[in-house]
Amino acid sequence: MILTVTPNPALDVTYDVEHLTPHGSHRVLAVHEVAGGKGINVASVLHRLGRDVLVTGVVGGPTGDQVRADLDRRGIPHRFARSSAPTRRTTTVVGRDDGEATAFNEPGWPWPDGSWMALLDHVAGLLAERPVSVLVASGSLPPGAPDHAFADLTLLGRDAGVPVVVDGSRDALLGALAAGPDVVKPNREELLDVTHVDDPVLGAKVLQDKGARHVVVSLGADGIMAVSPTGTTVRAWLGERLRGNATGAGDSAVAALAASIARGDDWADGLADAVAWSAAAVLRPTAGDVDPDDVERLRAAVRVETLED
Amino acid sequence: MILTVTPNPALDVTYDVEHLTPHGSHRVLAVHEVAGGKGINVASVLHRLGRDVLVTGVVGGPTGDQVRADLDRRGIPHRFARSSAPTRRTTTVVGRDDGEATAFNEPGWPWPDGSWMALLDHVAGLLAERPVSVLVASGSLPPGAPDHAFADLTLLGRDAGVPVVVDGSRDALLGALAAGPDVVKPNREELLDVTHVDDPVLGAKVLQDKGARHVVVSLGADGIMAVSPTGTTVRAWLGERLRGNATGAGDSAVAALAASIARGDDWADGLADAVAWSAAAVLRPTAGDVDPDDVERLRAAVRVETLED
Structure with a gap:
């Protein structure tokens, strides 16, 4: 089972x-x-593609109840910690x-x-009681959450022998690195923002110098660029252009990486999956949704190039 | 006590x-x-100016709970009917x-x-158990509410011997007229919309032909124009120009008219109050708020002109 942690979920209106x-x-x-937030979108894609997944994080107030009810409606399992602070909304016009x-x-x-601390205890409890194959920590942090939040989750995963994928930005991403997350997945802008380095490979190496193991940089229509702990660089991209809605494409890529790690697939195959799943998300209007037929068709159009350091 | 009925309140975000x-x-x-909707804004202005008021209408869901909690916080008495349909929101950026x-x-x-029917029963119950001096019916109707909604409320008021002020638009306004509401207060656009007559006095007479008694047309910065059942036309306006936020100015005018009727004031004085209260609302950034000092100061600057038919 893949466990996705969303510290700052939202009711997406x-x-x-x-x-x-x-x-x-x-x-x-x-x-x-609908229930939203990056970790929830990751879980939604995994669920849509038949993977075993559990959603956690913190919800509160009536909007938190709506988040849980929407996951129930979609059949996505969840076990949230509760807070007295109400779950936020996003409003898209x-x-x-x-x-x-x-x-x-x-x-x-x-x-x-x-x-x-209550959320960490809650996640530790879930890791202790269930066979978790990958832990995914995604999205923003609420105001007042510590910058080391994703580092704490990474250490929890390590203690439980579970690989950890982190998809955060700014201080949340930087704060995760010292704990040595197995995979971090910034997009190009997020990487530039924290490294001030324009080249994705050089930027990835900056994150590795700070502790990250695999760094996967999503490049939008240009696919992804990944640097392994041994310095191998893999580029994967779709051999065709798509039109659609890029919202949620990064979450779909994270879902693919987690699924690939969970199955013990070859890393380059996981990166190719990430491109295909991400592209399939572009074809759907809502974040967290992919069509399995799109995934299969697009997977055949992915090209992969490996460069040894 | 002035009873304001808001059939379609909102949580204003x-x-x-x-x-x-x-x-x-x-x-x-x-x-x-904050709690919103025209009848709630009317009550808020009356409460701010020390008048005895009770808010009613229909609320439901968590947003309905928030509306009630906000009125509690502001000290505005309320007695809502409950519905299984959640209260709507408005979002202003x-x-x-x-x-x-x-x-x-x-x-x-x-x-x-x-x-x-449940709301009518609820309002009838409030009218039976309390000494209500004026009933105000304000705002939009939710989808599926009958066009004769404000007519039903007008008849309830008449049966209880309580004058009724209606502030609605389109079908809700037209549907009220046959029941002979004591006052209707369209603005210039609302009047044009239902009468297709550009001149406010001629438009007012069209509404009177359909059953309205007093027609008060709010004209924005040009003040108000009122036509009485005997055909007397009163124009009232502020002898100075204001800058500010016109949202809620009409609700403040309705509050003044209701307060004037409740006290049995001279009608021309009530219209002058309506101009002053409305202008005071323009000086405040939020609907439903006026400063009593502004009301007093502006009241001295109102000019009134009466034209017999």
Whole structure:
């Protein structure tokens, strides 16, 4: 079973409007509310592709109840810790005329004292009671969470003998590195942001110098670039161009990496899967969704190039 | 006591962002959540100015709980009917750079069968158990509510010997007229929308032909124009120009009219109050708020002109 940890989940609300007019007043034509947050999207993709997965993290308040109810509806298993702080929302406004999305992301309520330790205890409990093959820690941290949050989760995984994949940004990503996460997956902008290095391979090596083992950099339409602990560089990309919605593509790549590690696949195959799963997510309008047929078809179009250091 | 009925209240959510960029992704810098809906704003103004008021309407779900909790926090008495349909939200995005607001208004969930009759029973019960001086029916109707909703409330008021002020638009306004509401208060656009007559006095007479008694047309910065059942036309306006936020100005005018009727004031004085209270609302950034000192100061600057038919 793959365990995904989302410290800062969200209720993702989508408002359909006819056309977005800045400074105007809009009648909302339809409201959609789904459980969101990167770790939840990772789990959703894994579940969609038949992998055994469990969602955890922290939820609270009525929005937290809605997150849990939506996962129930989608059949995705979850075991959240509870907090007195309500789960945040994200609101995305989509114009029906042009299909363009404008997103407003709440940062989340500050965590009450002791919440982070409570989540660590909760995750340790799950690791002790279940056969977990991979632990995935994804997404943002709520205000007040410690920068070493993903490092703490990495150490929990290591103590349990479970490989850990971290998908965070900024201080959350930097704070994870000292604990030696097995895989970190920044995108190009996130890597530049923390390393100030433009070249993805050189940037990956900066993260490795700080403690990361595998570094996988997602490059959008250019696929991914991965650097292994021994310095082997693998580039994988799709031999065709896609049009669609890139939201959730990175989460789908993380899902593929976790699934590949869970099965003990060859690393280059896992990277090729990551490109295919990510591309399949682009073809779907909502984050956390892929069509298994798309995954299979796109997988055949992935090209892989390995460069020894 | 003035009873305000809001059939379609809302949790009004405000998102502060740095700058609104269409098709961009925004970090929300602050989230404010308050009870909203026109009848609630009317009650809030009355409460702020020391009048005895009771809020009613229909709430449901966690957002309904938040509406009630916010009224408790503000000290505004309420007695809502409950519904299984959750209370809607409105989301307003405000750019910190320019102060401009962009609003997204959920229409509300369709009402379950029997909800409208249940609200009428609830209001009838309140009218029977308390000394109500004026009944105010304000705002939009949820999807599926009957067009005769405000007519039903008007008849309830009449049966109880209580004057009724209706502030609705479109079908909700038109549907109220046959029951002979004591006052209707469209703004200029709402009046044009239902009468297709550009001149406010002629438009008011169209509404009177359909059953309305007093028609008060709010004209924004130009004050108000009122036509009495005997055809007397009163114009009232502020002898100075204001800058501010017109949201909630109409609700403040309705509050003044209700307060004036409750005290048995001279009608022209009530119209002058409506201009002053409305102008005081423009000076405050949030709907439902006025400063008593502003009301007093602005009241002295109101000019009134009466034209017999």
